[in-house]
Amino acid sequence: MSDKTVVEIKGVSKSFNDQDVLKCIDLTIKHGEFLTLLGPSGCGKTTLLRMISGFEEPTNGDIYIDGKNAKGLPPHERHVHTVFQSYALFPHMTVSDNVAFGLRCNGIPENEVKPRVEEALRMVKLENFGNRKPAQLSGGQQQRVAIARAVVNRPLVLLLDEPLSSLDYRLRKTMQMELRQLQRKLGITFIFVTHDQEEALSMSDRVVVMSEGVITQIGTPRQVYEEPACLSVAKFIGEVNIFETNVSSITDGKITVNIEGMPHTYPNKHNFSVGDKALVLVRPEDVRVYDSNEVTDTSNMYRGIVEDFTYKGTTVDLMVRLDSGKVLATTEFFDEDDDSLVYTLGEKVWLHWVNGWEVILPHEG
């Protein structure tokens, strides 16, 4: 990844039939980065992708690709290629002809086409499948043909529109890794659209979280997970427990809030005044749960009873009802301290979390 900008989106908005799908999007994409557009369906991420590829024109604003304003440029003049969700392979052509299609359309001499097609197929590990028809390949192989068909043209940017969503779980994991490796090897910028937060976190250099036509946060996977900029990001990426509370006092730049009957003190990062509403977010895996006989000092702990538990192999997820009535989700990992994690419904437990691991947000609306 370098600091060179490859795509710049400036004040882009898009409306269909007077309905705003995207509102004033600004985004700078660096050369060689793996960027993910993440959001629920209908948030406008695919529309944004289609405007970069040239299948849609922005209603307002400009898109610059490699420093050039792309306004009015047809898809093939943008040095950008798309891998479609449905793969969109040409069913009547062999794999080789599919991959060669773009080269032939652009008048590359035939003696150059063959080695480039072979190279592209080798890259996606399909060198022996050139003579097959797409229908004779598995879903994962078709996916790779679609990628080869796009990268063989040496695009500046590869756009991937939920390319893994029709694969089964295990294959999706493998393809995620392969795509990541391929991207590093090629050094091409990948713009990847997905609604799967786990996929976004595990693959991307940067994640662009979108919601209802606007970008809600841009950051590294770690940033968007650990420091969500707003409630919608926190809720969309991972599980989260939300406490609604008020700032009861401020001393030395620190706020004190009351969470389910217990005071907590945090740095005042959001310029709260006394009486302001605040949200305190705690991730389930940050909550620690103890049996009643495991703890002696319970002065800083919440008491609750286990309402539900789910064994997930690597973790045990609990739903714990506090004395205040609030239900918390917790996730516990098996480790050397606690290798059994056996709970029964209705069991009394104690829980707390490390002070400082919470996210404090101003109350919205």
Add this chain to the structure above:
Amino acid sequence: MKKSQTRPIDAIYLALIYLFFYLPIAVLIVYSFNNSSYSLVWHGFTTNWYHSLFSDSGLWIAALHSLIIGVLAATFATIIGTLAAVSLYRYRFMGKGLLNGMIFILIVTPDIVMGISLLLLFSILNMPLGFWSLLLAHITFCIPFVVVTVYSRISGMDKNIFEAAKDLGARELTIFTKITVPLLLPAIISGILLCFTLSFDDVMISYFVSGPGFEILPLKIYSMARLGVKPELNALCSVTFILTLLLVVLSQKLTRKES
């Protein structure tokens, strides 16, 4: 419920349906070999009617005319209809909705209305009735059937295929010849065959738009039948039936191989 076991009543029911469909044709074929001019009683086997049929030059000429009209009408109707279907599917243009509706109206329009309106058109244009008027009329009533056949196939295709081709730098002409036509081939073939059979056995519209100088087979048969059903006619219809059957089998084989 067991599916493999056939109850007698099922078999009888099925047999009755087939009888209802094919008995008239079977009777027709059998009587084309009957050694009697008018009687419905079996007088022995003969191939005389086929001999006289094949030596009747008037019939041959009418058949040839029908063949020419059928092939030309099917070809042009399929070209125009395919282009129309592809445009309807792929492009946005003025009057698209209207065109779509008009095509379906043409399909359900009674032949007699079509025949009279075409006759009216040709006489307004002062066009002599004969080969050209017949050909134009047949192309006209065939086009909607091609549009419907091709459109139903293209609308089942992944729209992204065309976008992918465009994305890879294909011009519209390349997309049409390299992607659209090959993928639509089965529908185009069945369109041609459908048009040919529609054209080959059309009486109603042809009746209005044909002239004395250019006789076609269905009208010839129609006028012959008005003087009573002769055994030659049975023979002629049997030959036509067998030819149509071959065509259907051929088209089935072709489309099956494609898909």
